[in-house]
Amino acid sequence: MAQENTTLPPAKELLDQVREKIRFKHYSISTEKTYISWIRHYIVFNDKRHPADMGAVEVERFLTYLANDRHVSSATQNQALSAILFLYRDVLALDLPWLNGFERSQKPKRLPVVLTPLEVQALLRESSSAPEPVGLIVRLLYGTGMRLMEAVRLRVKDVEFTRQEIIVRDGKSGKDRITMLPGSLLEAMHRQLAIRREWYDEDIQAGKADVWLPDVLAVKYPNAPREWGWQYIFAARKYSIDPRSQVARRHHVDEKQVQRYVKKAALAAGIVKPTSPHTLRHSFATHVLQAGYDIRTVQELLGHSDVSTTMIYTHVLNKGGKGVISPLDNL
Template sequence: MDNTPEVKPAPKLFPLIVERLRVEHYSQRTEASYIAWIKRYILFHDKRHPRDMGAMEVAAFLSYLATDKQVAASTQSQAKSALLFLYDEVLGQTLPTLENVTKVAAKKQLPVVLSTQEVQAILSRLDGNMWLLVSLLYGSGLRVMECLRLRITDIDFAKLEIFVRDAQGHKNRITLLPASLVNPLKAHLQSIEALHIADLAKGFGEVWMPASLAKKYPNAGKDWVWQYVFPSSRLSVEQQSGVVYRHHADEKPIQRAVKKAAAHAGIKKEVSPNTLRHSFATHLLEGGYDIRTVQALLGHADVSTTMIYTHVINKGGRAVSSPLDVT
């Protein structure tokens, strides 16, 4: 009888990465991004296993992105975060300081900000759900994906608050709900509830839940309160589990709609959905609100990030008089 202990094959890498990402409550968007960067890293080094590589190979890949691919600083930073996660959280290997990395210099640019008249001009050229969504971007200072990931339970009509779940940096925050959007939002939710009831009647009606919440509330995926405020128009099947979900809407139509509305309004600025968030912050500061309050509403970890909007206020003479006009 052979008493040689059975040697189990090492678990495959990518299922381990996905499992760890979900344990740490990373978003699906971040999960897809990290997986893509790790695959590019492995292919760059001729399909060598990451455990057989280390700081030198990571530095070489990041430098390649900077010199050969000429990526933006934020792109290189994202790739670095993905690889550090791979080594620290999945492989259990703490990399030494990454030296000799060619870093992309971040371009310091002031955010594009619209006037209140320009914001209204854009909103007047939108209607329906698109008008409501873009109004929330400006009225609540939300990022596009924060708005799309809102769930019914995140809206507090009594307190006029919005709970922003797992925002940038995996932090939660509370921002304001404009009183003028209460009735339009309630009307919108009535139609969404009807769609959810129809999904349930067909045997569907489930929404994706973060791993921690899914474990705590196993059947919550079909509850009304956990449905997305802005759901997708169609159902989709998750490849790994085969579960049919109704995810949130896609951000690309929003980007196109905002750009188109700005062009039709004759606005000669590079306008994106995030421009409305920048305008929210700037207009609050112009209105005399404390910068710490604005920082909290935006979810900035450091007030220095919020300070950039004070430069936008001063630019163009809104807070500073030209000496030509004084004399």
């Protein structure tokens, strides 16, 4: 455990330092909120002592509390550990031997939930009653294999109608990739862009056409935030306050709205499998493999760094238990 240090900043000031470091590293606003929440929880759990005055014992006790008392999943426990390690290494700049001694909880290996083509049809039919652009986003998730946040953050310049391509920018691990723009969605996408252009023209008149850009791009291209190409395709109807800049502007649609409608549509369609927007990504990958496309192609479309991640969908394709025919069916 570290020695007592009377010059350490109070917890509130420390959390401000965490925010500054997160923004310096260009982490997302959701990561910022998550890390701040876990670090605050860690400090409060340990009687509001300063983290530099604590060590491996306090961290392990906190993680044990999360697992045994809060019954959190291994993924949530690992999330809390990531926040704590970020605090010590990146904010307090403490290179302590015990930081490397924590093993992350092993996430149980489970097969992804995959809908059948008929279930997808039923879900899309029910989601067609959702207010646009939510219904279009749901169809786009299944039609492209994009993650939910990749879809809601889609910008005008990244949709290529002539080649029917979508460039997914800054996906997981910060990578760009290309996926298809389904021909069946061309007309709907054109309609969405026409509506979006009307809003953009109104925003220009109101002096509120700026959209959020990563800090580096905003500095390099100072006019870009007001340009049409950088606008979110799926923008929110109302302006909102940017939590970082405190500027009122039009953000992208709330991803929670899409999540709610996917769940509602699944229930209405009589789908008993746990269904979320990510289920449509799993279904996309499985159905593309079923159509005969090779695993490497699917890996590129999904943006997986390692093909082993994509290989899990080959297990879903197996008929029954590894393709074995039950002896009951041979009687």
